[in-house]
Amino acid sequence: MEIGILFLRKFTSMKNLLILTFMNFFLSHCAQKKIDLTQKPEQQTMENSTHTNNPYYSRTDKTKLNVSNEEWRKILPPEVYAIAREANTEYPFTGKYNDFDELGEYYCAVCGNHLFRSSSKFASSCGWPSFYEADKDGVIYKRDTSHGMERIEVLCKRCDSHLGHVFNDGPPPTGMRFCMNSASLDFEPDSRK
């Protein structure tokens, strides 16, 4: 009887292990598939057109902006507004700069403030564009306890837009991982300089 129970227990744990292995394979396969499906954006879409009707957009003016969300809502495309002004997060592996390694500069999609240089971008498996260093004059930090988590939110220093979060599990030399939303970023390739 005891041997029977022991066998049953062993069998059950083996079964669990098999299920776990299968789930693991399934999940990693799906994640891989998502990466594969992510297409690199066309050159035309690189020039983020979010600022064509945006009177506050500037890559040189560092003056702090104080614009209400009511006004931003009229100016920004809905997906940029939802993420940058209401702190939503885009789905992993969907952002245009996630699987993207061109050389250039990253600016705030809302106001044009300089945020990152492509040399600090690294291939992270988290599903969002990741950088190990931000322009220290470009970003500010805020404690974020939403969704039952303790995180550090990263915001644009000029317009206070939500960019993403920063974690301390990044690569050298800083050990930081700036996990950003593509919708909050605006990329300018070096080739266009």
Ligand SMILES: [Zn+2]
């Ligand atoms: Zn900004």
